[in-house]
Amino acid sequence: MQTTQMLKGIIDGCILSIIQEGEVYGYELASKLDAYGFESFSEGTIYPILIRLQKDNLIQSTLKKSTAGPKRKYYSLTERGEEELADFQKRWNHLSTTVNQILNKGGSVDEERK
């Protein structure tokens, strides 16, 4: 399975988490995702996600003047977004624990065969 396909279900939660650290604008958000290790992630992909998250009332945006000149859209979490992020963290913890258990068990089966 391609990494991008695996990312589909979890990228929303990662974006919500980065926004929770502090207000960000589009480019900044893409750079942070990149810095965290999502290098293969196409930067432009964040915009359809941001639009969707805003439509779902999980994030909100405010226009602020930037040092570069034109106004910039800064994103922050809404109350609903905070709740969704907390839920995501719970779901992710459960999922990653389960997946790790299965993978580690698989490793031990291999070792037994040897």
Added chain:
Amino acid sequence: MRKENEKFIQEMRVYLMTKGVDEDEIDSFLMEAEDHLNEGEKEGKTAADIFGKSPKAYAKELIASMGQSHQDNRKFIARLIAGVFGIFLVSQFIDGNNAFSIIELIGYPISTIIWLIALISALRLSSFHSGVRRFLIVYGITMIPMLFTVGVTVLHMEYGTDVLFLSQPVVITVGGIIILGLIANFTSLIGILSSMVLMAILFGSQLLIHLFHLEGFGWEIGAYAVSVVGLLVMMSFQKQVPKTVIKG
């Protein structure tokens, strides 16, 4: 901004507009995309690096998240119809024609609708293509309404009997009001002046044909086509001027 990036922004705007996406949503996204492209440019990133190799596929992904506004689409089409009708009336005035047959009264509105559908389709389908391919798409699609309009004109010349007579002042007043109304849509002096220059070019082509007595359908239809395409350019002009200039 790099030319390639500018092209991306402009084509994306046209494509999203022809897909009926709300204009405010288009503006809001393009503001962010432009900022992203500018920041990326400093690090040597191209539009393809940021938005992927297929801008059309990206646009479709965006549309899926934006939701389309049919009300906005209706506004766009209403303005286009008014514009085409206004241009048609003023062209008739320049031509010295003030009598219309049933064939004209039925044929030209249908031809206008076919022109609109063809132009919107040509804009949408030719987005993100370049060179010969783009030319062939636009040329191929606009041939359909062009042939239809020629057909209506030929039918009118052969079988048309004038049934509606309008005085020249009525034709120019109605046509003029519609065009002035469209020009007044621009909120800045630059927008108004540019659209007036464009109108002068549009009707200039028809005036020249009339003054030099260039006979034949080819010239007439050609001038009509130039006017309609010019109208689209005028409507997209407002969007291409940076907001700060428009407001100023």
